[in-house]
Amino acid sequence: MTIPMVQAWFDPATNTVSYLVHDPASGEAAIIDPVLDFTANDAHIGTGSAETMLAAAEAQGLTLRWLLETHAHADHLSAAHHLRARTGVPIVIGQHITAVQAIFAPLFEADDVTPDGSQFDRLVADGDSLPLGKLAIAVMHTPGHTPACVTYLIGDAAFVGDTLFMPDFGTARTDFPGGSAAELYRSARQILALTPETRIFVGHDYLPAGRSEIRWETTVAQQRAGNVHVHDGVSEAEFVALRTARDATLAAPQLILPSLQVNIRAGALPPPTADGHTYLRLPVNELGSLPLQKV
Ligand SMILES: N[C@@H](CCC(=O)N[C@@H](CS)C(=O)NCC(=O)O)C(=O)O
Numbered sequence: 001m002t003i004p005m006v007q008a009w010f011d012p013a014t015n016t017v018s019y020l021v022h023d024p025a026s027g028e029a030a031i032i033d034p035v036l037d038f039t040a041n042d043a044h045i046g047t048g049s050a051e052t053m054l055a056a057a058e059a060q061g062l063t064l065r066w067l068l069e070t071h072a073h074a075d076h077l078s079a080a081h082h083l084r085a086r087t088g089v090p091i092v093i094g095q096h097i098t099a100v101q102a103i104f105a106p107l108f109e110a111d112d113v114t115p116d117g118s119q120f121d122r123l124v125a126d127g128d129s130l131p132l133g134k135l136a137i138a139v140m141h142t143p144g145h146t147p148a149c150v151t152y153l154i155g156d157a158a159f160v161g162d163t164l165f166m167p168d169f170g171t172a173r174t175d176f177p178g179g180s181a182a183e184l185y186r187s188a189r190q191i192l193a194l195t196p197e198t199r200i201f202v203g204h205d206y207l208p209a210g211r212s213e214i215r216w217e218t219t220v221a222q223q224r225a226g227n228v229h230v231h232d233g234v235s236e237a238e239f240v241a242l243r244t245a246r247d248a249t250l251a252a253p254q255l256i257l258p259s260l261q262v263n264i265r266a267g268a269l270p271p272p273t274a275d276g277h278t279y280l281r282l283p284v285n286e287l288g289s290l291p292l293q294k295v
């Protein structure tokens with residue numbers, strides 16, 4: 001089997017991991033979950049993190065083929081739109097992004113966002129395959145954290161987004177609209193049914209107590225043996241109880257409001273108003289009124 005090369009960048013502001021993965025035989029590459037730099041105190045947007053990844057791809061002579069989003073992130077802005085504008089490369093996301101858009105476009109009165117996924121270039125479903133040189137990108141629909149979450153399996157490397165985190169941290173929250181602890185359990189088990197040597201690359205690391213270095217790579221075998229939420233032997237009912245109890249303690253992510261209005265637009269900012277300025281919206285006392293997650 002051809003083994004893809006994987007390079008990772010960790011964003012300390014949001015604890016997000018972005019990846020550049022390539023087929024060594026052809027030099028074809030994909031960027032996964034790139035971060036758009038954003039500081040909430042001054043609403044400043046920067047493209048430094050995205051440009052660093054692009055420069056790395058260029059320095060290695062890689063041909064960028066795909067911009068892959070594992071889901072509409074609720075904690076950081078996506079740089080996919082910026083990278084598409086810079087390179088012309090298509091943005092890929094799970095087809096159920098339409099459900100996420102249908103929930104969040106009204107919250108922001110984002111009248112420019114038709115909830116049909118047309119802001120992206122390719123909507124993928126479970127079982128779809130995209131070419132990457134001699135490799136294929138196999139799509140697994142892995143909902144639970146959000147309804148649209150997908151895992152991209154490239155050779156022996158699974159990019160799981162926010163389904164599984166490192167074994168000592170566990171799993172992602174399931175309390176966002178359209179989230180479901182039971183679905184997340186089934187998605188996790190589907191990932192853990194891959195061959196034990198499969199490398200797993202996670203979308204965040206939150207440095208649990210007792211560990212001092214950030215990590216993002218593990219394996220199916222390690223997750224099955226030691227994931228604190230879904231190791232082998234944990235039943236769906238046990239997981240749902242544990243996940244639901246933990247979710248009840250979590251505050252909304254710091255950047256949920258800026259992130260979702262940008263990420264349902266594939267990382268584009270809202271259109272400028274008549275005065276030529278661009279504004280992000282902070283709907284007041286609205287977030288809590290969204291439809292609850294599925295059980
Ligand atoms: N403190 C972080 C939390 C971000 C967050 O909620 N992350 C999601 C993934 S988008 C998650 O699953 N977190 C797991 C947890 O905190 O247990 C922030 O404010 O940005």
Ligand SMILES: [Fe+2]
Nearest residue numbers: 073074075162
């Ligand atoms: Fe997430």
